Amino acid sequence: MVTSQDIREILATNEVLAPVAEQIGDDDSLFDRGLDSFGSVQLMLALEERFGIEFPDEFLTRKSFASIAAIRETVATVLHPQAA
Amino acid sequence: MSTLAQRAQRAATIAALHADAVDRDGRFPLEAVTALKAERLLGLQIPSQLGGEGAGLREIADLCCTLGQACSSAAMVFAMHHIKVASLVAHGLDSAWHCHLMERIAQEQLLVASSTTEAGIGGDLRTSFCAVETTGGVFALGKDASVISYGTQADLILATARRHPEAAGSDQVLVALFADQVSLERKSVWDTLGMRGTCSDGFRLEARDIPVEQILPKPFAEIAAQSMLASSHLLWSSVWFGIANSAVDRARTFVQAEARRQPGQVPPTALRLAEVSNALQAMRAAIVSALRRYEDAQGDVDTIGSIGFSVIMNNLKTTASEMAVDIVQRALSIVGLAGYKNGTPFSLGRPLRDVLSAPLMIGNDRILANTAKLLLVQKGGGQLMSA
Ligand SMILES: Cc1cc2nc3c(=O)[nH]c(=O)nc-3n(C[C@H](O)[C@H](O)[C@H](O)COP(=O)(O)OP(=O)(O)OC[C@H]3O[C@@H](n4cnc5c(N)ncnc54)[C@H](O)[C@@H]3O)c2cc1C
Numbered sequence: 001m002v003t004s005q006d007i008r009e010i011l012a013t014n015e016v017l018a019p020v021a022e023q024i025g026d027d028d029s030l031f032d033r034g035l036d037s038f039g040s041v042q043l044m045l046a047l048e049e050r051f052g053i054e055f056p057d058e059f060l061t062r063k064s065f066a067s068i069a070a071i072r073e074t075v076a077t078v079l080h081p082q083a084a
Numbered sequence: 085m086s087t088l089a090q091r092a093q094r095a096a097t098i099a100a101l102h103a104d105a106v107d108r109d110g111r112f113p114l115e116a117v118t119a120l121k122a123e124r125l126l127g128l129q130i131p132s133q134l135g136g137e138g139a140g141l142r143e144i145a146d147l148c149c150t151l152g153q154a155c156s157s158a159a160m161v162f163a164m165h166h167i168k169v170a171s172l173v174a175h176g177l178d179s180a181w182h183c184h185l186m187e188r189i190a191q192e193q194l195l196v197a198s199s200t201t202e203a204g205i206g207g208d209l210r211t212s213f214c215a216v217e218t219t220g221g222v223f224a225l226g227k228d229a230s231v232i233s234y235g236t237q238a239d240l241i242l243a244t245a246r247r248h249p250e251a252a253g254s255d256q257v258l259v260a261l262f263a264d265q266v267s268l269e270r271k272s273v274w275d276t277l278g279m280r281g282t283c284s285d286g287f288r289l290e291a292r293d294i295p296v297e298q299i300l301p302k303p304f305a306e307i308a309a310q311s312m313l314a315s316s317h318l319l320w321s322s323v324w325f326g327i328a329n330s331a332v333d334r335a336r337t338f339v340q341a342e343a344r345r346q347p348g349q350v351p352p353t354a355l356r357l358a359e360v361s362n363a364l365q366a367m368r369a370a371i372v373s374a375l376r377r378y379e380d381a382q383g384d385v386d387t388i389g390s391i392g393f394s395v396i397m398n399n400l401k402t403t404a405s406e407m408a409v410d411i412v413q414r415a416l417s418i419v420g421l422a423g424y425k426n427g428t429p430f431s432l433g434r435p436l437r438d439v440l441s442a443p444l445m446i447g448n449d450r451i452l453a454n455t456a457k458l459l460l461v462q463k464g465g466g467q468l469m470s471a
Contacts, residue, residue, distance in 0.1 A: 016252060031303060033255075034251075034253075034254050034255050036254040037210070037454070038457045041391075041457050041460055045460060048461070054463065055463075057390070057391070057392050057463045057464075060390055060462065061387075061391075062309060062389035062390075063385070063386055
């Protein structure tokens with residue numbers, strides 16, 4: 001089970017998002033909060049490491065990492081493909 | 085009614101006529117741009133319901149190549165204009181103000197310029213120092229715009245800036261500013277090796293009391309990712325292909341003239357011509373396949389926003405810019421002194437000087453560094469026909 005709080009903890013390790021990580025709502029756009037392309041790559045790497053997964057290429061889109069809710073769903077789909 | 089190719093050819097003929105003066109004097113290709121307007125080629129991409137012709141990037145790319153063979157500066161002006169228009173078409177249709185702007189561009193054939201580069205930031209498109217300062221329904225913007233091609237000739241400038249004075253450097257918007265709404269104080273003069281006619285001077289840009297409707301509603305992050313990066317790399321590459329193509333044309337004419345002088349023998353330079361034609365074909369293939377990828381992905385935000393797509397477009401830019409320089413240099417080595425001299429039918433000085441801007445226009449190392457980051461998560465694989 002992936003919780004929003006798990007994801008917020010990872011966001012807190014991201015240089016750009018760290019100062020605001022706790023105030024980001026589940027559906028807020030991370031890109032509006034200043035996440036840039038490199039930031040999103042770092043975020044993907046941190047998520048892969050944390051959950052022991054690899055995102056397939058078709059998941060590597062802006063939409064999959066646009067918000068905490070989107071990330072939760074992306075991670076859950078990769079963790080439990082049959083449930084999705 | 086003439087075909088698009090005929091209209092482009094007429095404009096290119098005029099561009100070619102003035103190409104030497106444009107280069108020598110480092111002046112704006114006014115005759116060529118006037119011809120582009122007369123042929124109504126500045127509104128091509130705008131949807132027909134807004135008075136344009138709804139042309140796709142593939143058609144624009146073809147025109148960039150045609151013009152690139154005539155006058156690189158005029159071609160680059162045309163390309164840069166259409167890169168901006170591509171962003172308006174992709175992201176402005178939800179905004180009444182921007183729809184009206186597109187109608188005006190098509191109707192009045194307005195020329196659109198770009199201000200992304202900023203003093204102290206250089207070619208990092210996704211970072212701004214300057215910020216939009218809003219009070220009520222209007223905003224002010226001051227920008228140290230170190231390069232704006234045809235800044236004083238354009239009817240409209242699209243400029244990047246931070247969303248507000250407290251926003252992060254990458255939290256940017258794209259604002260549209262009419263020439264009569266901005267003051268441009270010239271800070272540097274574009275006296276360069278090549279691409280001299282783009283008149284890419286540096287300015288202090290100041291705008292005041294601009295209605296907030298002129299800010300594109302979409303975040304610039306999305307505009308860059310979904311239209312601007314791809315259209316820049318595709319259209320720039322098409323201009324460079326036009327330059328490379330015309331250099332190879334000169335080399336071919338040269339070799340064929342040699343062959344006619346010595347019937348029954350293959351001139352030694354023919355081997356080098358075979359090599360360069362090989363390189364030209366590879367360059368064309370790289371551009372055409374990326375253009376197809378772009379067209380196939382139209383309307384598919386997920387694909388266009390994906391890491392794989394960004395890698396393809398970045399690779400196109402670095403590859404095409406290096407190949408173009410290489411091809412022009414090879415053409416020069418075939419033609420020899422007749423190409424090195426100015427004022428011969430085989431002169432290659434200008435194409436060489438112009439094309440040397442290609443690897444610098446958003447530095448290739450900057451783009452490679454960006455791709456390197458993306459490759460940290462891309463998984464690869466794929467098929468010959470689909471990857
Ligand atoms: C013909 C022409 C027309 C132009 N017209 C316009 C225009 O209309 N509007 C506009 O806004 N701009 C325009 N530009 C500017 C262009 O968009 C870039 O901003 C500019 O080419 C970058 O110049 P720079 O070499 O000074 O910058 P920088 O981006 O500062 O780069 C300097 C050097 O550092 C390297 N570098 C930078 N970052 C990295 C990194 N992370 N990793 C490795 N290496 C790095 C670069 O590759 C380069 O070699 C134009 C440029 C040209 C050539």
